[in-house]
Amino acid sequence: MTDNRVVQGRMVTPGKLARIVEGDEILEADGIESADRTCPECGGDVLTVGYMPDVTAYRRGYKCQDCDWATVDDGQ
Template identity: 70%
Template sequence: MPDNRVVQGRMVTPKRLAELIEDDTVMEADSIRDAERECPECGGDVLSVGYMPSVTAFVTGYKCQDCDWGTREE
């Protein structure tokens, strides 16, 4: 499975996807995965990525491929 995916018409890396969710830089990111759920705003496909926003934290972020919606779980 490729590491890069298309989000809102742009090819993004796992780290860039995490930065879109976090709205800030991140230290490290795992591979992008299909979250197997629909976006609550537009019904589009949602991707997930695990990442480290800081040295002491690991979160899972979710981002719609089609709209601005995104969220995270600690």
Template identity: 65%
Template sequence: MSNRVVEGRMVTSETLAEMIEGERPMEATEIEDADRECPECGGNVISVGYMPSVTAFVTGYKCQDCDWSEKEDQ
């Protein structure tokens, strides 16, 4: 499992998903580079796929430098 630094602290994929969703996910995939810049600060954006519930899968995006985040339901 890969850890990344987000807003100055080391996070796991589950912790990153929790930052985006607001609650701990059931399961989360590996953290990946999103190949885009943050629309607020221009920082690097990373992504993580996670299951907030049994019937849903979400891809979340989070800036590594500021509190911007976004999610896409699939």
């Protein structure tokens, strides 16, 4: 796990990456990891971050390092 990574030319923390993916505030975020997959839109590298958007949920977000593509897996 890594604390900070570059996403679209900007250094982001796990919390900032989770907010980008979620589109809203989050409570807590785990470290950023490489997702070992490529972006379906541009072919760039994808990062993943686990986070809690509220006290009853845990999600894993995925975000391309090079373009705006992002998605969320809420485990359902």
